[in-house]
Amino acid sequence: MTTTDRAMEPAQQVAPPRFLERKNWRAYTGQIGLLVPIVIFVIAVQAVAPQFLTISNILQVLRQAAAPGIIAIAVTYVVIAGRFDLSVGSILSLTSVLIVSYTNVYGPLTAVCIGLAAGVAVGVVNGFLVGYLNLNSVIGTLGTLSTVQGLTLIFTGGTNVAVKTVDAGGWFAFLGRGYIFGIPTPIIIFALITLVFEVLLKRTTFGRRLFAVGGNETASAFSGIRTGRVVFLTYVISGLMAACAAIIFSSRVMAAQNDGGSGYELTVLAGIILGGTSILGGSGSTIRSAVGVIILAFIQNGLLVAGLPYYAQWIVTWAVIILAVSADMIARRAGGAS
């Protein structure tokens, strides 16, 4: 009995399309394929809007990419294990609302702890449903998304919340607004988390097991890996990181909206896909996901700075994702490194 959650698994092995079987230079398409359009894009935007490549703008973009980036790191784990987590956006909303509200009552430290605990709690529920009960991850986390969104609204009674008591110089504010050696704190945190998670992924037994479960769940189970526990842990990490992102997020604006995180799961997923992680599971890298999220952020910023209307971002993102995945597919079929 197969228990794999390959809900979105594509066709089983089929011969690659004829026109790809000719030359092997296509193997390099995966690596340089996307780089060329990106370079062209950057040059084009820079020509139209010279403020694009200024230090302050770059730092601004990176700072904004920090929150989705941190979540993307954790969701990469979930995707490597062959599952999805659609509830991260609403976990962000819930925890940011909790942190902001409780900061007014108990102060930042307690509030942050409560927020982290809430994120972990939702992660535990997700992990239990998808990891141990083996429910379909798309529908299961959709259910969690809905529930958590509702809980957020119930908690705030529909209003948005703002921090009133914390002074602007505290450590909590420093997380979102401070600078370390001239670089905004969120970026540093983002970089550190990326590195830590990459090491966790590539150098620990947990990471090994993660790849195994994603690659071939039945074989992993037969090899003695507790697949349920591995998947469970990925969701707990995902929930925890969504809470961490919420800390940075709410620290920056000192306020939280009921739907602050809505749509985040899309951005995160798009960034992960752009980064080259296979949604089938079994392969991936947190650094590449981070790069994917950053590229996406720069594309969106570039389009805005160039004066294009807001909806242009979405249309371009659509094209970019298709191009990126095609390039990767071409490289894969030609047998090259991807």
Add this chain to the structure above:
Amino acid sequence: MTLQMSDIDPNRDRRPQIMEQAGGLLGNLIGRQQIWIMLAVISAYLFITEPTFRSIFNVCNILLDCSYIAFLAIGLTPLIISRNIDLAVGSILALSACLVVGLADTLGAMPAIAIALLAGMSVGLLNGLIVEILKLDSFIVTLAAMIGIRGLAFLFAGQDSLSTFNDSLMSLGLMSFGALSVIPIVVIVLAVTTQWALRRTVAGRNIHAIGGNRSAAVNAGIRIERYVIGAFIFSGLMASLAGVAMAANLSAANANFGQSYELWAIAAVVLGGTRLTGGSGSAINSFAAALMLSVLRNGMNLKHVESFYVLVTMGLALILALLIDKYLTYRRLKKSGG
């Protein structure tokens, strides 16, 4: 004794024997048509406890309310049976709604409707081509399309709501038999027709085959591309039909229509018993699931449940339905030897 999956499977059955025996024939019936049982149970409960529920007006209201998700779910069913997915249906709905309302004043109702439907079918065609010719995964392709088509909708409509004064469009959208709008009737007819087509036509059998075992289908000589692209076009058509219906009914549209509809439509398809891994499914059951979700929402409104709690309950209902489905599948498989 050979090592069986059930020996190392983390979901090894721990439930008492008596549940298995008590199931039996009834369990099989429930297992296959569980969505109708759930619908009947919820409806019966509401029928008994809420007098307002029984009114013709309320019933017609529920039927209209579920129609849009039902359109999407019916369109998604053949696609999911063939082991693909279409996440762009919500955005296609928005695009079509905006197109029909935006063009009705200048071009007339019929041409506007035709263009809107054509737009949906073209998006489906595009998605199908990318999936089948470029051999990309439908999840990624339609995820990107979801983002991009939403952008196109905003491109056409901008930030504001569009409205029309075209009489024929308005009368078409508000056409009804007494209290019952024509839209649910169209939905039911489509559900029955699609189900018939899936079961009794060659195309339908081939779709099942493609989803059940793709390589076997290839070997059997089935032209996969043709049917998958056709399924995508059908999904796009249904989505645009939903958009046209919604816009005609309201005589207005904006680019935010259909947000998150795709997720609920997929949920309806899964709740209706269609496996996301493909190979089996039923369009009528998808309609029943959409109806059940509407009945649930309506019931909670009648019981004056606060709107925030409605969200929580819908999410929990989703998870509960998944649990029931998982339990029944597991029992069925265990009966047949695991």
